[in-house]
Amino acid sequence: MKYVDEYRDPQIAQAVAAEIARKVTRPWVLMEVCGGQTHTLMRYGIDELLPKEVELVHGPGCPVCVTPIEMVDRAIRMASMRQVIFVSYGDMLRVPGSHSDLFQAKADGADVRIAYSPMDAVRIARANPDRQVVFFGVGFETTAPANAMAVWQAKRERLSNFSMLVSHVLVPPAMRLILGSPSNRVQGFIAPGHVCTVMGYSEYAGLVKEFHVPMVVGGFEPLDLLEAIFMLVSQLEEGRAEVENQYARSVNYEGNLAAQRLLLEVFEVSGRKWRGIGEIADSGFRLRPEYQAFDAEYVFDLEDVTAEEPAECVSALVLQGLLKPVDCPEFGRRCTPVAPLGAPMVSAEGACAAYYQYRRHARPQTDGLATMSNAPA
């Protein structure tokens, strides 16, 4: 398949891995920020191709994982109202709130629908003028433009029965938090390619300078990630700290200016809670006052629905790259995709789910299967 197969060529992958092994002289800890990248690494076993000096830790870039528990509770509260049609991306439905999830709410009679685009929710609102249609607007800068477009369109059409539960978060503030932590281990970042497709990578230059940490904007295919790792290792070995762009077929320096204009028209930067991490200043979007009529939290008055999660929940450490999912004593025991205890076990992009789905076997009885780990010497 065009634009896919050429980035999954096993021979080239082996060759790049061998280049990395030639380049590396000492241990480095790298973080891929985006959950989509974690998924690819696990699915293709990229980490098994790398020399043992290169350790990958997994970042907070899984929208499902970082959506705070109280937002899920608010979603369930609204979805359970008789007049509401609650529309969401599919993988939010299984995220546990305090007591339930949206699938359970649906089983209890709530009208919960899966959509592939927020514009589907606008269409549903148009077709159901007697119902209130709420879209669950979650995600990073990647999903924000489409969500902004839906609100913008709804306002233009003067739809009075469409609103959005906004829980948007931004990548750079989370990276700053990780870098500023005294326990930080991360020495180089694979920056999220799709976020940068929208936002460009100018905003990462400040972080690079301040913390003297290299960043490479990386794509999502196996060869993208291997090349990004090679570029990071090269910078580290040569003592450089710069922003480089591996994902040039999608990302440029300024990003998508039309999308950014729309974002700023509809959203403004605000503080946001992150599941497992807590409040981070200026780390998300909320709707601008001009769009208040489309803010589900304003329309439905949900302020009283709050929930705190235990600050010591281990998923916070996983999301910051301080722990591997398998280091959690509940991993694969009490916490599985059937009964997830924390959000990283829910989404395919969540680090815990990625390990559970692709890697449980690499541990107990299977000596033979781990032999790839130091392969390309």
Next chain:
Amino acid sequence: MPPPEASSVANATTVETPSDFAPEDRSAEPDAARQAAGSTAASFVCPTPLPTKGRIVLGHGSGGRLSAELLQEIFLPLFSNPILNRLDDQAVLEIGGTRLAFTTDSFVVKPLFFPGGDIGSLAVHGTVNDLAMGGARPLFLSAGFILEEGLDTGVLRRVAASMAKAAADAGVSIVTGDTKVVEKGKGDGLFINTTGIGVVPDGVTLSASRVRPGDRVILSGSIGDHGIAILAQREGLEFETELMSDSASLHTLVAAMLEVSSHMPSGVSQGIRCLRDPTRGGVSSALNEIAGQSRVGIEIEEARIPVRDAVRGACEMLGLDPLYVANEGKLLAIVSPELAEAMVEAMRWHPLGAQAQIIGTAHEMHPGMVTMRTVFGSTRIVDMLAGDQLPRIC
């Protein structure tokens, strides 16, 4: 890096539910992990254990782990008997010296009509295939209709005509039936149940519990066609190439396979261990069930699994894995290693097996688990999903 050895999963394939949350011996827990977290065991409190029990959710119908849980926790303890407990796609009953295959299936597909078929033809193919997977020659079907008040009789006529044609093509007769009507809003237009009876030839005993280490896994053709065609139609997703369901009756392919096997010196059943049609839950669920029932590991090779470009493209866009997508005209055969090559040869002569491939091998390592050698040479688990596959956010 491979995950550290310390925190091994003792019971990776067991379904864990809140009721199992008894205090356990924690002496084996990784101290290093606790120290790394800068905390004690007591602080490993994750939020919100979820009640997965108490109510049916859509995932219980997905053919994945939740479906298995329903079976294990509700039906099997109450209905338990040696025939049911084999958990094959069909029951095989010996009556008056004849071995009958007996199976039932309900069809709730939406939309009722889709590229490559409709609910009527699917209801015939599905049950014919469940009989065929037991090696049986399908003979008779029943048809039960649950109709929603307000359904256009023209629609029902089209569906019935399609069933009649599919049955005639498969050489089976619909010999009994039932019709019920539910109030508007209590059904989704039209649901169909079909039950089938067939005769199992002498010497044929196929079962998911008969697989042995060394056996080969054969797949009859490309995967994911049905599920993606339905999804695209239901959600109004458009692609350049039209996606078509692969819905088809597989019994003539199976008959050809049994014929090959019967020439084995050791007899039919020594050659073919088991047949499965990977319907809901896809190839992954079918192989996981086989691995579990036979207590073997199964390793498949990514590079050998055919997926049409249109299906791959749709899966890439939606963040779905074709291994979990439903098929309605494909089969998996587990055969003895000596027979594998000849079997693939023979299958390729049949139009429904033209793309047949050996895709993997059963082995002794990690019994009950399915793994896949990726095109990169690494190995990953092919897990059974908990519920339905969910399209990813981005």
